Structure formats: structure tokens, C-alpha cells
Amino acid sequence: AQRVTQPEKLLSVFKGAPVELKCNYSYSGSPELFWYVQYSRQRLQLLLRHISRESIKGFTADLNKGETSFHLKKPFAQEEDSAMYYCALGGTNAGKSTFGDGTTLTVKP
Amino acid sequence: DVKVTQSSRYLVKRTGEKVFLECVQDMDHENMFWYRQDPGLGLRLIYFSYDVKMKEKGDIPEGYSVSREKKERFSLILESASTNQTSMYLCASSWGTGWYTGELFFGEGSRLTVL
Numbered sequence: 001a002q003r004v005t006q007p008e009k010l011l012s013v014f015k016g017a018p019v020e021l022k023c024n025y026s027y028s029g030s031p032e033l034f035w036y037v038q039y040s041r042q043r044l045q046l047l048l049r050h051i052s053r054e055s056i057k058g059f060t061a062d063l064n065k066g067e068t069s070f071h072l073k074k075p076f077a078q079e080e081d082s083a084m085y086y087c088a089l090g091g092t093n094a095g096k097s098t099f100g101d102g103t104t105l106t107v108k109p
Numbered sequence: 110d111v112k113v114t115q116s117s118r119y120l121v122k123r124t125g126e127k128v129f130l131e132c133v134q135d136m137d138h139e140n141m142f143w144y145r146q147d148p149g150l151g152l153r154l155i156y157f158s159y160d161v162k163m164k165e166k167g168d169i170p171e172g173y174s175v176s177r178e179k180k181e182r183f184s185l186i187l188e189s190a191s192t193n194q195t196s197m198y199l200c201a202s203s204w205g206t207g208w209y210t211g212e213l214f215f216g217e218g219s220r221l222t223v224l
Contacts, residue, residue: 009149034212044152044199044215086151090211096167097142097213101151 002027004089006100013077014108021072021103023061023087031089033070034097035061038084047072047085057081077107112136115200115216122223128187130219132200140205141183142213143167143175146197155198158183159205190223197221 003026013019025031035047048056050063050070061072070087087100116131134141142157144167154167156175164175172194176184183202187194197220201213 006151032211036213043217044201044213046212049212088152088213090213096154096157098154099144099152101149 002089002096002098004087004098004100006085006087006103008103009101010104010106012106012108015079016076019074019077019081019105019107021085021087021105023070023072023100025068025070025087025089027068027089031063031065033061033063034088034090035059035070035072036086036088036099038086040083044086077105079107079109081105082107113200113202113214113216115198115219117219118217120219120221122190122221124191124223126190126223128190128221128223130185130187130198130200130221132183132185132202132216133181134183134200134202134214135181136202136204136214137180138202138204138214139180140203141177142201142203143173143183143185144199144201145169146199146218152199155185187221190221192223195221195223 005024033050037047038044059074084102086102088097090097113134140159143155144152153169155173158164158177174186197218199218200216203213
């Protein structure tokens, strides 16, 4: 069975500090991993996906198959980054995507 | 831009009532999903559908049913609402064929309160 673990429910950093949101997964096949973000009063939306290997809003995430991790990083956090972040595992598991429990990031001024 | 529209943003129902949550997407996506979002529990999949009239149970299907009569529309039905079904319900759609699911596009959510 596939599983996604986000160990931190809450994460608080100061503006300008680096931030890392952790995500670990378990999956026997070839994983396809995503980070979704939900800003206050907005719909859940894709932030980035591992296969695109791009930086969105200064965030990056690298798939580490050896450690089965897909941590989300940003070198300098901004107040507008405050949101709920979900790591998700998609791909070929009978059409299902599995989400972690989410991490609420608060960036303090 | 993909648009996933959920018919009701807020609903208040009484225990035992039948509840319909409607979702429509306009991008001709094959796959549609209903998730439940609860604090500290993340998103849990209730049901999904990969084609018209096809449905598959997710992780928490008990107390729910779904209907997909047209490709663009996916309905979630609570036959007899209970207080433990008070939650935020999210509809999503994605391109996909067979067993594959890519990026999910979400609706704004329907917040259901069962009294």
C-alpha cells in the first residue's frame, strides 16, 4: 500500500529564513510526487511536481528514491508563503492519489 | 484554465437527511474524485471515477455513494447524513487513462455541517 508521511503538522519560521517541509513516502512502484498548496480561502492547487524539476515561487523539491523523500525547500521564506502544504503520491495506483496529513506553514514578519 | 465547480459552498443539514453534493468540470477529464478534508487528517479519498458510470471505492466510502452519469459531472450522495460526516468535501478531476492519475484540479470545496 502506498503511504505519504508529513511529520510536521505545524511549522513556523521568520521571514527571510530557510524553510523545509518534509515528506516521506512508501510505494513499491515508480512514484510520481506532487506538492499542493492551499492559501487561506483559496482552493487547493498544485505547487510543483517532481517530474518537471522546476522552481515555483522559489520552492524546489527533489525526489530522493534512496531515502524515499520529497522534501519541499525554499531558501528565503516570505509571509505570503503562509499556507497549508500537502505532499501527494500519484501515478499508477489504480487512479488514486494519496495525500499526507498536511503541514501548516506560518511565516512570521 | 481548468475549472472545477462545486455547486454548494456551505450546507447545513439535519441528521438523517439525504445530501447531494454536485461537481462539474469543464476540461473533459476522465478521472473525478471526492475527498474529505479534516484538520490533522489530511485528504482522504471517498470515491473516484475513471469513466462515465464507473466508480471505485476510496479509503473511506462507508456512508457515501456516488453517481457519474455524464463525463463532466460527479455527484456525492450521503443517503442519511450523520454528525460525523460534518466536514469539508473537495471534488477534483484529472487527466488520466487506465490506472494513471496526474495532477489534480480541485474545486473550492463544500463545507457540510450536520446537526
